[in-house]
Amino acid sequence: MEPKVKIWWRKYGIGYLFMLPFLILFITFVVVPVFVALTTSFTNYNMLQPPKWQGMTNYKLLFMDDDVFITALRNTFTFAFITGPIGYFMSLLMAWVIDQLKFRNAFALAFYAPSITSSIAMSVVWLYIFSGDRYGLLNNILINIGIIQEPILWNMDPEYIMSVIIIIAIWMSMGTGFLVFLAGLQNIPREFYEAAAIDGIKNKFYELWYITLPLMKPQLLFGAINSIVSSFGVFDIAVSVAGMPSPNYAGHTIVAHLYDYAFIRFQMGYASAIAIVLFLMTFLLGRGAMRLLSSDDM
Amino acid sequence: MAQTQTVNVKQTKETKKKKVKQKKLKKVTPGWVILYIFMILLVAFTALPLIYMISTAFKPLDELFAFPPKFFVRRPTLQNFRDLLSSLSSSTVPFTRYIFNSLIVTVITVICTVMVSCMGAYGLVKHKPPGSQTLFNIIIAALMFSPHVTQIPRYMVVNKLGLINTYGALILPNIAVAYNFFLIKQFTEQFPDELLEAARIDGANEWVAFWNIVMPALTPAWSTLVVFSFVSSWNDYFSPLIFTTSQVMKTLPLALQTIAGGPATSSIGRAGAVAAATFLMTMPTVVIFTSMQSRVLETMTYSGIKG
Numbered sequence: 001m002e003p004k005v006k007i008w009w010r011k012y013g014i015g016y017l018f019m020l021p022f023l024i025l026f027i028t029f030v031v032v033p034v035f036v037a038l039t040t041s042f043t044n045y046n047m048l049q050p051p052k053w054q055g056m057t058n059y060k061l062l063f064m065d066d067d068v069f070i071t072a073l074r075n076t077f078t079f080a081f082i083t084g085p086i087g088y089f090m091s092l093l094m095a096w097v098i099d100q101l102k103f104r105n106a107f108a109l110a111f112y113a114p115s116i117t118s119s120i121a122m123s124v125v126w127l128y129i130f131s132g133d134r135y136g137l138l139n140n141i142l143i144n145i146g147i148i149q150e151p152i153l154w155n156m157d158p159e160y161i162m163s164v165i166i167i168i169a170i171w172m173s174m175g176t177g178f179l180v181f182l183a184g185l186q187n188i189p190r191e192f193y194e195a196a197a198i199d200g201i202k203n204k205f206y207e208l209w210y211i212t213l214p215l216m217k218p219q220l221l222f223g224a225i226n227s228i229v230s231s232f233g234v235f236d237i238a239v240s241v242a243g244m245p246s247p248n249y250a251g252h253t254i255v256a257h258l259y260d261y262a263f264i265r266f267q268m269g270y271a272s273a274i275a276i277v278l279f280l281m282t283f284l285l286g287r288g289a290m291r292l293l294s295s296d297d298m
Numbered sequence: 299m300a301q302t303q304t305v306n307v308k309q310t311k312e313t314k315k316k317k318v319k320q321k322k323l324k325k326v327t328p329g330w331v332i333l334y335i336f337m338i339l340l341v342a343f344t345a346l347p348l349i350y351m352i353s354t355a356f357k358p359l360d361e362l363f364a365f366p367p368k369f370f371v372r373r374p375t376l377q378n379f380r381d382l383l384s385s386l387s388s389s390t391v392p393f394t395r396y397i398f399n400s401l402i403v404t405v406i407t408v409i410c411t412v413m414v415s416c417m418g419a420y421g422l423v424k425h426k427p428p429g430s431q432t433l434f435n436i437i438i439a440a441l442m443f444s445p446h447v448t449q450i451p452r453y454m455v456v457n458k459l460g461l462i463n464t465y466g467a468l469i470l471p472n473i474a475v476a477y478n479f480f481l482i483k484q485f486t487e488q489f490p491d492e493l494l495e496a497a498r499i500d501g502a503n504e505w506v507a508f509w510n511i512v513m514p515a516l517t518p519a520w521s522t523l524v525v526f527s528f529v530s531s532w533n534d535y536f537s538p539l540i541f542t543t544s545q546v547m548k549t550l551p552l553a554l555q556t557i558a559g560g561p562a563t564s565s566i567g568r569a570g571a572v573a574a575a576t577f578l579m580t581m582p583t584v585v586i587f588t589s590m591q592s593r594v595l596e597t598m599t600y601s602g603i604k605g
Binding site for chain 1: 348351421422440447449471479532551558575576592
């Protein structure tokens with residue numbers, strides 16, 4: 001029966017061999033951790049003593065007693081529901097417009113560059129712009145125009161922190177999606193447009209709606225999931241602009257809360273419950289996006 | 299003879315097409331003018347903070363603290379970079395060490411993730427071994443949660459493996475990324491099976507088929523992946539934050555945050571060094587993208603993979 005084995009090997013075995021490195025790392029660092037996180041979230045675990053099972057206690061505490069978590073939840077939702085859609089549709093629109101312009105590469109670079117900068121690094125610049133004293137660019141301009149008399153503590157005043165974070169995030173929002181969209185647009189065969197033109201579709205927006213978008217569904221879905229996950233995972237910007245903990249927790253996000261409990265207080269059980277809540281939120285939204293944008297490709 | 303003629307005909311047709319296209323583009327209508335003005339305004343919004351950042355890195359001390367603040371540098375100098383490398387090297391960990399850490403972690407992560415994802419996608423798409431659909435569904439599910447979700451168990455795993463404060467802790471968990479796999483898989487699917495069959499009939503073994511035929515054809519896809527993974531690895535703030543405790547193992551984002559002092563302090567004494575560090579932290583991703591951009595965007599259409 002050796003030939004059969006050989007055939008199997010040629011057909012599938014080599015496939016497994018090619019997938020092996022990915023599988024090992026993926027299972028170790030992604031698949032198993034999800035289940036470990038889920039299990040840990042029902043326990044009390046501080047990494048020194050063995051975990052103690054305590055059922056839903058962590059979740060109850062999280063939603064009933066932890067005001068800071070509710071603040072983090074509210075901040076994250078505010079952030080995600082503003083920056084997510086704006087970033088997504090801006091990148092789609094910009095990709096579509098830029099694809100038809102001259103100097104396409106220059107425009108693409110100009111729009112994409114902010115999103116590939118480190119939010120930690122750029123926060124240095126933004127902190128200068130939003131600096132709370134008279135030296136701050138924005139305060140300086142506003143005082144000179146006469147809109148405000150006294151400098152505003154943009155990144156220290158709880159009233160403004162979230163707005164500042166959102167503005168920076170929007171500046172950085174032409175992320176992965178933009179590049180994927182641009183690539184997708186270029187992958188659409190020109191003949192489709194020519195055929196459509198013969199069929200009478202002349203208006204650019206009809207073209208976008210009836211030809212471009214349906215053909216770009218896989219990219220649109222990829223971009224949507226990407227933007228959901230990244231907007232709910234906001235952390236770097238918030239920490240580098242408002243600090244940790246931020247004044248009055250005005251810049252506190254879910255991931256900041258997770259970091260606080262996991263790696264400062266080492267309450268792994270409680271932190272895992274936070275992780276699972278975050279997981280469920282992005283997962284459900286991602287499912288929704290899939291339902292909306294699914295195509296035969298998937 | 300006949301062949302060359304048809305080629306010529308094709309060429310003239312193509313040049314004609316190009317000419318038509320150019321004519322179309324040259325038509326200036328008010329709509330286009332408004333569009334260009336609008337786009338340039340948007341570019342100003344996206345580019346000005348970057349230009350300010352670059353200009354500040356080269357400002358001499360008196361311009362850094364000029365009031366009212368100046369946007370552009372008047373007398374550019376490299377003093378800030380010298381300060382960054384010399385004054386900070388008198389402290390326990392020289393700044394060059396952070397640069398080295400960031401470089402080595404990023405380069406290894408990028409190479410590994412490109413190789414591992416391409417190989418995995420090839421195995422999955424072109425061999426379809428039993429269970430591959432399940433695996434793909436799992437990968438899709440994994441797309442939908444942020445890496446932060448798995449960070450705690452990852453920390454436990456890395457801790458158990460004794461990798462805390464090693465490059466391994468910063469590299470290994472970031473290789474098998476669902477996004478990267480998904481992206482490559484989408485492109486690999488469009489690679490025609492016939493080409494592979496032909497190569498196999500010609501006697502190419504699987505590795506040769508993968509390395510010499512599939513990989514070159516997937517250049518746009520993995521160039522894109524190089525950009526993505528370089529950016530995410532270079533800017534990665536969370537991994538070094540939790541996986542390293544020793545100063546010697548920290549990477550640039552953490553080092554920069556330390557010398558910048560965070561939002562509460564103004565760190566006046568180091569303003570020049572901070573500006574230089576910000577520049578060093580930001581430029582590599584922009585350079586990588588710019589150098590890959592033409593490949594990422596232009597080769598898409600010429601890659602021979604049509605959707």
